[in-house]
Amino acid sequence: MIVKIKNQKALWLILPVFVLVAFSSLIPLMTIVNYSIQDIFDVNNAYYVGTDWFREVLADPRLRDSLVRQFGFSASVLLIEIPLGIGVALMMPKSGRLASLCLVVLAVPLLIPWNVVGTIWQIYGRADIGLMGSALTSMGFDYNYASDPVDAWLTVLVMDVWHWTSLVALLCFSGLRAIPAAYYQAAQIDRASGWSVFRYIQLPKLKNVLVIAILLRFMDSFMIYAEPFVLTGGGPGNSTTFLSQTLTKMAIGQFDLGPAAAFSLIYFLIILAVSYVFFTTITQMDKER
Amino acid sequence: MGWMAWTQNTAIFFCCIALILVVMTLWELKSPSLERKGFLPMETTRGDRLFIGLLSSAYIHLAFLATTQLSLWIALAISVGWLLALLRWG
Numbered sequence: 001m002i003v004k005i006k007n008q009k010a011l012w013l014i015l016p017v018f019v020l021v022a023f024s025s026l027i028p029l030m031t032i033v034n035y036s037i038q039d040i041f042d043v044n045n046a047y048y049v050g051t052d053w054f055r056e057v058l059a060d061p062r063l064r065d066s067l068v069r070q071f072g073f074s075a076s077v078l079l080i081e082i083p084l085g086i087g088v089a090l091m092m093p094k095s096g097r098l099a100s101l102c103l104v105v106l107a108v109p110l111l112i113p114w115n116v117v118g119t120i121w122q123i124y125g126r127a128d129i130g131l132m133g134s135a136l137t138s139m140g141f142d143y144n145y146a147s148d149p150v151d152a153w154l155t156v157l158v159m160d161v162w163h164w165t166s167l168v169a170l171l172c173f174s175g176l177r178a179i180p181a182a183y184y185q186a187a188q189i190d191r192a193s194g195w196s197v198f199r200y201i202q203l204p205k206l207k208n209v210l211v212i213a214i215l216l217r218f219m220d221s222f223m224i225y226a227e228p229f230v231l232t233g234g235g236p237g238n239s240t241t242f243l244s245q246t247l248t249k250m251a252i253g254q255f256d257l258g259p260a261a262a263f264s265l266i267y268f269l270i271i272l273a274v275s276y277v278f279f280t281t282i283t284q285m286d287k288e289r
Numbered sequence: 290m291g292w293m294a295w296t297q298n299t300a301i302f303f304c305c306i307a308l309i310l311v312v313m314t315l316w317e318l319k320s321p322s323l324e325r326k327g328f329l330p331m332e333t334t335r336g337d338r339l340f341i342g343l344l345s346s347a348y349i350h351l352a353f354l355a356t357t358q359l360s361l362w363i364a365l366a367i368s369v370g371w372l373l374a375l376l377r378w379g
Contacts, residue, residue, distance in 0.1 A: 031293045037298065043292055058351065284330075
């Protein structure tokens, strides 16, 4: 089949976006590639080292550990936030003042800056002055996020759920509102159960917003930095040190720009690959149906 | 451009990538690509296959660096072969 190209002058309209992306992402990324093969302190003190940094970074157990932790964290975040977000959206009132109120209340955590969320939870979880910390302690739990790795991990996870489930819920809510009433009427005529309505009408119709929600939550949780940094500082030990914090320590703490650049590229490739596989899988499912 | 700390190797690398993109654009203008199904599990356009090929080539190089001490030229040869196979039969 021969496809004839028609007037495509509108393509020039994407030129400003291209320039912007080049300025904000492409050129910095190219610089990182340049850094990753040099031992560099500043431009005048750069020595070519080839692939040494990549070999070093790939063999570094600290980085492997934080990578495993990071995947564990992102998987936990998705497993909790997505079903919870859908659940919240399903239970929300469909219209009226109460719906508006719910939307505003849900949006509140999203408006709070990351480091403030970390500070809120840091105080909230403390056994001496924090509500959650003292409540748990008075109930007999031995809870201390500063010294117990499991407690620290759970606190970071709950904090992220608190901060971001709203996003999933709001996206799902908008998706649910976009389903035409005719679908529900048809389901009613067929005497479909609540579960069937969810499984065969709501969930398929929610798929597009869920793709966005899952991708956003995956990428954001994979890049999480400020909240655990403020809450636990990556501790106790290294139990809540995620990839971005390891990277920052390396790049800014130790000023190892070469290894940090090599590691950034690997980090970037992981995000790119996972997001691409995920996006393709879901759009593919759509086509097959 | 001094602040970007260019090296000859990275300059060649980016020139190659840019060249590939230019050639693919010209090819696309000459004969627009249609989605088709090859050995990959989904329908892809030429651009999709190029992206998958480049991304997987990066992983092939990283796997070489992580597991062997062999020359990266071998990884490059494998990647080029893989990219061409992907573009043709993927």
